[in-house]
Amino acid sequence: MDRTARGVKFLLVVPPLAGHVAPLRGVASVLSARGHSVAWCGPCPELSTLVSGHVFPAGDSGPFAVALRPPGLRGFAALKYLWESYLVPLADAMVPGVLAAVAAFSPDVVVVDQQAMAGALVASRCGLPWATSASTSTELADPLGALPKIASWVGELQSGLRARHGVLLGDLRFSPHLVLAFTTRALAGAPRLAVPVAYVGPVLPASPGEWSLGDDRPLVVVTLGTSNASAGSRFLAESVDALAGMPSVQGLVVDPSGALVSESVGLARRIPQPAVFARASVVVCHGGHNTVCEALAAGVPLVVAPIRDDQSMLAQQVVTASAGVRLRFDRAKAADIRTAIESAGRHRPGATRIRQSFEAAGGPEEAATHLESLA
Incomplete structure (x- = not known):
């Protein structure tokens, strides 16, 4: 059409x-x-x-x-x-x-x-x-x-x-007739389907605001999304301990419950992720598709600690694409999280390649064109 x-x-x-x-x-x-x-x-x-x-x-x-x-x-x-x-x-x-x-x-x-x-x-x-x-x-x-x-x-x-x-x-x-995949081959790999797949890249929201940084140190963000607050309380607490032992970076932990307390690590119940990720050097997350794509769209390497559902496979995609490292959610201690953050920085070239693939994919305009072809 x-x-x-x-x-x-x-x-x-x-x-x-x-x-x-x-x-x-x-x-x-x-x-x-x-x-x-x-x-x-x-x-x-x-x-x-x-x-x-x-x-x-x-x-x-x-x-x-x-x-x-x-x-x-x-x-x-x-x-x-x-x-x-x-x-x-x-x-x-x-x-x-x-x-x-x-x-x-x-x-x-x-x-x-x-x-x-x-x-x-x-x-x-x-x-x-x-x-x-x-x-x-x-x-x-x-x-x-x-x-x-x-x-x-x-x-x-x-x-x-x-x-x-x-x-x-x-x-x-x-x-x-058509599968619209809101990702790219660079991240997801080739499909294993006998149907037409259009890789249009993620459709990301506009940033709703700015985020002020405390100083010029590299920013490390930890977020498990708003739906994992109870399941992630232990991991978030360990992340605060990990970042408290890394004085060379700024730590920001998203704690929807507001239960955590720290004098040296930034805490927030909610953040404008695109704006904050644009300033970050590493993002630690649970492997939710939107969070992974928002970080990689900024070229930021990831530490992925999958909890359940599709998050484990998304973590593997990140590792395979050399865009980050994987961590055991249930067992990770502060020392493990600290080591993963330090090693993730080496994967910035891979994260940059994914960012470039997102930019070239076409996004909502390309998706709309494919849908028009079905009419």
Whole structure:
């Protein structure tokens, strides 16, 4: 399709999760600026707080909220909870609302987040072209390829979904038409999928403000995101101890709980990450996709201490790309964190290469162009 064509309707089906919605907000803005109509569909009222514009309600995420997951779950237990208690029931709950949105809005293209499989079910059932929004890159690497029993179990859960909703489509996580990957090959590696994948790079938010540094020493930032405050209290405390023993650097630890106290290490409940990372020499984090990409977009090497879900694979991507080092979250002591910070600085060339790949990928403009081609 000619990118100047007007009047195409795009329906964006998403879960009520900020990290999954964020990249599509930028894409929606570009599509609207090009003269297309864009509407959102997902659980309300949560989704309405994350996006602007027309929102079609689909399901109630309350009973299936990821936030209800016990914080101590790791490995297969965490994956089992994610699929059985969140992804599958959320898909079942959203299907009627997505069907109603398609009937009311008559979209030409449906864009489906990987964790909102109701969009894939409805698009397939209605014969509409659809694209997958892969807000994180880990599924592209087939993380269950070496775990055939778990892969079979996931396949059976999807088979049940398809049977309940009268769909013959294959893997609901990957559109046969287009997968938008909000990363680059330089970080994620080559895909292991038999579907078209467009690497458009991360869509990063504009920095909401500035951040004043205390002095001219190199800045080391430690953040585990706002959703890991309870699980990360021990790690954050060890990080404060580690940075207190490094007088040559400025330490800044993000502590959402406000429980930590230190005379020599900076503490904050929240920070404007893009603004702060632009001034940092090393970022220590849990491996959340947005945090990893925001740091690498600034060319800052990482220390990644993955907690669960896709974070372990993202940590491995960072290590493979020579953009940082990995640390054991559950076992790391102050001395281990200090050693990792000191060694991470040597990976700045790798982080710079990833930054350059992000800049060349095209971002939301490139993603919008690929979506236009489906109409």
